[in-house]
Amino acid sequence: xxxxxxxxxxxxxxxxxxxxxxxxxxxxxxxxxxxxxxxxxxxxxxxxxxxxxxxxxxxxxxxxxxxxxxxxxxxxxxxxxxxxxxxxxxxxxxxxxxxxxxxxxxxxxxxxxxxxxxxxxxxxxxxxxxxxxxxxxxxxxxxxxxxxxxxxxxxxxxxxxxxxxxxxxxxxxxxxxxxxxxxxxxxxxxxxxxxxxxxxxxxxxxxxxxxxxxxxxxxxxxxxxxxxxxxxxxxxxxxxxxxxxxxxxxxxxxxxxxxxxxxxxxxxxxxxxxxxxxxxxxxxxxxxxxxxxxxxxxxxxxxxxxxxxxxxxxxxxxxxxxxxxxxxxxxxxxxxxxxxxxxxxxxxxxxxxxxxxxxxxxxxxxxxxxxxxxxxxxxxxxxxxxxxxxxxxxxxxxxxxxxxxxxxxxxxxxxxxxxxxxxxxxxxxxxxxxxxxxxxxxxxxxxxxxxxxxxxxxxxxxxxxxxxxxxxxxxxxxxxxxxxxxxxxxxxxxxxxxxxxxxxxxxxxxxxxxxxxxxxxxxxxxxxxxxxxxxxxxxxxxxxx
Amino acid sequence: xxxxxxxxxxxxxxxxxxxxxxxxxxxxxxxxxxxxxxxxxxxxxxxxxxxxxxxxxxxxxxxxxxxxxxxxxxxxxxxxxxxxxxxxxxxxxxxxxxxxxxxxxxxxxxxxxxxxxxxxxxxxxxxxxxxxxxxxxxxxxxxxxxxxxxxxxxxxxxxxxxxxxxxxxxxxxxxxxxxxxxxxxxxxxxxxxxxxxxxxxxxxxxxxxxxxxxxxxxxxxxxxxxxxxxxxxxxxxxxxxx
Numbered sequence: 001x002x003x004x005x006x007x008x009x010x011x012x013x014x015x016x017x018x019x020x021x022x023x024x025x026x027x028x029x030x031x032x033x034x035x036x037x038x039x040x041x042x043x044x045x046x047x048x049x050x051x052x053x054x055x056x057x058x059x060x061x062x063x064x065x066x067x068x069x070x071x072x073x074x075x076x077x078x079x080x081x082x083x084x085x086x087x088x089x090x091x092x093x094x095x096x097x098x099x100x101x102x103x104x105x106x107x108x109x110x111x112x113x114x115x116x117x118x119x120x121x122x123x124x125x126x127x128x129x130x131x132x133x134x135x136x137x138x139x140x141x142x143x144x145x146x147x148x149x150x151x152x153x154x155x156x157x158x159x160x161x162x163x164x165x166x167x168x169x170x171x172x173x174x175x176x177x178x179x180x181x182x183x184x185x186x187x188x189x190x191x192x193x194x195x196x197x198x199x200x201x202x203x204x205x206x207x208x209x210x211x212x213x214x215x216x217x218x219x220x221x222x223x224x225x226x227x228x229x230x231x232x233x234x235x236x237x238x239x240x241x242x243x244x245x246x247x248x249x250x251x252x253x254x255x256x257x258x259x260x261x262x263x264x265x266x267x268x269x270x271x272x273x274x275x276x277x278x279x280x281x282x283x284x285x286x287x288x289x290x291x292x293x294x295x296x297x298x299x300x301x302x303x304x305x306x307x308x309x310x311x312x313x314x315x316x317x318x319x320x321x322x323x324x325x326x327x328x329x330x331x332x333x334x335x336x337x338x339x340x341x342x343x344x345x346x347x348x349x350x351x352x353x354x355x356x357x358x359x360x361x362x363x364x365x366x367x368x369x370x371x372x373x374x375x376x377x378x379x380x381x382x383x384x385x386x387x388x389x390x391x392x393x394x395x396x397x398x399x400x401x402x403x404x405x406x407x408x409x410x411x412x413x414x415x416x417x418x419x420x421x422x423x424x425x426x427x428x429x430x431x432x433x434x435x436x437x438x439x440x441x442x443x444x445x446x447x448x449x450x451x452x453x454x455x456x457x458x459x460x461x462x463x464x465x466x467x468x469x470x471x472x473x474x475x476x477x478x479x480x481x482x483x484x485x486x487x488x489x490x491x492x493x494x495x496x497x498x499x500x501x502x503x504x505x506x507x508x509x510x511x512x513x514x515x516x517x518x519x520x521x522x523x524x525x526x527x528x529x530x531x532x533x534x535x536x537x538x539x540x541x542x543x544x545x
Numbered sequence: 546x547x548x549x550x551x552x553x554x555x556x557x558x559x560x561x562x563x564x565x566x567x568x569x570x571x572x573x574x575x576x577x578x579x580x581x582x583x584x585x586x587x588x589x590x591x592x593x594x595x596x597x598x599x600x601x602x603x604x605x606x607x608x609x610x611x612x613x614x615x616x617x618x619x620x621x622x623x624x625x626x627x628x629x630x631x632x633x634x635x636x637x638x639x640x641x642x643x644x645x646x647x648x649x650x651x652x653x654x655x656x657x658x659x660x661x662x663x664x665x666x667x668x669x670x671x672x673x674x675x676x677x678x679x680x681x682x683x684x685x686x687x688x689x690x691x692x693x694x695x696x697x698x699x700x701x702x703x704x705x706x707x708x709x710x711x712x713x714x715x716x717x718x719x720x721x722x723x724x725x726x727x728x729x730x731x732x733x734x735x736x737x738x739x740x741x742x743x744x745x746x747x748x749x750x751x752x753x754x755x756x757x758x759x760x761x762x763x764x765x766x767x768x769x770x771x772x773x774x775x776x777x778x779x780x781x782x783x784x785x786x787x
Contacts, residue, residue, distance in 0.1 A: 164635065166631050166635045167635045167636075167637060167638075169597070169600075169602050169622075169629065169631075169635075170629055170630075170631060170635045170696075171637070171648065172601075172602070172622040172623050173600050173601075173602070173622055173623070173625070173627055173628055173629035173706070174623075174628055174629075174648055174649040174652065174696070174697070174699075174700065175623045175624075175626070175649050175652045175653065175700060176623050176648075176652055177621075177623050178623075180623075180652065181623075184637075184648075185637060188639045189638075189639065191639075274604060276604060278621075
């Protein structure tokens with residue numbers, strides 16, 4: 001590739017490789033992302049092929065739209081504030097103090113974040129069933145906070161870990177009480193990371209789908225669930241695209257904010273110390289919060305083992321069937337098989353395209369034009385992060401059903417959609433590692449006689465092997481739990497596990513509720529196992545958020 | 546009159562969560578009012594930990610710290626009325642020069658007009674007249690150390706602790722600032738204790754010198770006397786090598 005060491009005369013194979021390296025990811029994004037999203041926007045702003053914003057006026061004059069928009073933003077704002085308040089003491093304890101069992105505790109606190117959204121929804125339905133909170137706004141709020149506290153703990157924690165504690169020491173010696181040190185020194189220094197974490201949580205909550213759909217019914221929701229309902233239940237595609245465009249604008253604006261506040265990620269040596277007396281309030285708070293995080297998971301597992309006469313594996317045995325009232329077309333185990341197959345396919349697509357794109361992006365070409373082009377490419381790759389999965393699924397539905405890409409009945413559609421959702425994650429795990437390779441390493445290899453391909457193999461690919469493995473695990477876990485896009489594209493005879501769980505929880509009579517819970521436990525167990533393997537690789541994944 | 550007494554102080558630090566090693570081993574010393582004591586020793590000898598322990602920043606394994614006969618071992622850091630200045634200043638980067646200096650005054654709830662007056666006076670004392678509105682990140686290393694000194698002196702601490710205050714500066718600046726530091730400490734009558742690995746710095750600033758090696762205080766006396774009569778061959782080697 002256009003490396004400084006090969007600038008004398010670039011071999012044709014390298015030129016071809018570069019063109020392919022840029023071309024394949026760009027073509028993939030153009031066909032499976034830009035086109036569907038553009039078509040979806042077109043439905044909203046120009047339904048007859050000419051610009052007509054009347055749809056916006058009509059949709060926004062509906063009281064339900066205004067209510068849901070307010071609900072989406074208010075809900076996300078409240079959840080962000082709560083996550084920050086609860087996450088700060090935990091971040092302090094887990095990243096600033098040194099004690100036995102800290103690594104395990106960190107892993108447990110981060111667990112909720114990797115659980116599939118549908119599983120979290122089912123867990124809270126299980127926990128709150130029979131209480132006045134079931135089906136309320138409070139239930140949704142609890143689930144959103146449960147889900148996202150980990151974002152604050154991890155983002156703020158890793159910033160906190162790197163803060164030099166001697167500024168706090170200086171303030172304490174100058175007479176500042178612990179509370180005052182926190183308010184006047186620590187908090188201002190953590191400001192950027194708190195802002196970044198809060199805006200990411202806001203983003204996740206504002207586009208929350210699976211959790212809200214399972215817990216909210218038709219009364220509560222987000223723009224995201226409303227798009228789903230408008231499309232699948234009311235067939236009001238125009239209103240759905242108006243809402244998609246609205247959401248797109250909000251999300252892109254938010255991403256810009258995140259990019260701005262996401263300060264420098266320079267990392268220092270972590271300095272942890274033994275707990276002291278003034279840490280008592282934080283320790284108590286962190287213990288309570290951590291214990292609270294375990295409750296929904298434990299409730300889910302406990303309920304999955306409950307049978308009509310005590311405890312047993314009846315609910316799991318029922319997964320071999322199709323549920324009461326013929327809820328499903330295929331047995332749950334078949335759906336699990338589908339999920340695993342599709343997730344593997346999605347992982348292969350996401351990792352292949354993500355790795356090729358990262359290799360290209362990690363080069364620094366000499367020509368300013370090429371550099372600028374790479375910058376645009378970089379931004380384009382992260383765009384799917386900003387567009388909701390429901391929008392992507394919806395876009396697929398209205399574009400890929402006609403020539404030249406009549407993929408409506410093709411089984412490859414779901415893996416492609418899931419790969420799009422996982423792609424930014426892959427790039428953000430792999431690219432920083434490639435960028436951190438000292439270019440002199442490649443130059444030394446070249447000087448020692450390695451051909452450009454050999455340099456690529458011996459330097460880049462060997463350094464990036466573990467991060468690629470970690471990214472594969474992440475992509476697999478994300479694909480496995482993906483519900484937003486999949487719910488649009490999945491067909492009744494070939495459902496994935498999250499789709500089956502949603503179906504079962506929606507028809508709760510007979511054995512169905514117990515089956516939904518057992519299936520959730522299975523899905524959670526597979527996901528957690530994959531993430532545990534990824535964690536063992538010890539790749540720095542903070543940037544992946 | 547004796548201001549500070551340290552009795553049989555012992556501090557261990559965690560090497561990892563299961564192994565502890567001694568950072569300070571059974572250190573005892575007295576410091577008379579208005580004197581400046583330099584703790585001299587090679588890096589890793591425990592001298593910074595001693596300073597931090599006196600400030601109350603370390604968990605003690607054994608020993609007591611007394612101020613004018615009163616046991617302050619259990620007193621929280623912020624109630625001791627001391628001040629601590631670090632090697633690299635540790636200025637509050639999100640605050641201006643003036644609000645760094647005023648930090649302890651704000652805590653003491655001094656009225657704002659008086660705060661301003663005191664800050665101006667201190668900045669003049671350290672030779673940074675008119676620097677109040679600057680951002681601390683714009684300052685040079687020497688200027689930052691001067692701000693840190695002004696901040697430490699602001700609330701008229703009973704005891705000023707200085708952790709290698711001049712080490713991050715180049716030689717010429719170190720000598721100039723060392724002389725300034727001596728003058729300011731004497732003029733303000735401040736009881737002070739500072740740690741350094743630089744013999745020249747110790748002589749320049751201190752009345753008395755203590756030598757720390759391998760976590761223990763091996764010698765303590767008047768500056769000239771310690772340099773003239775090293776107590777052990779190890780001390781002699783350490784002093785002679787510089």
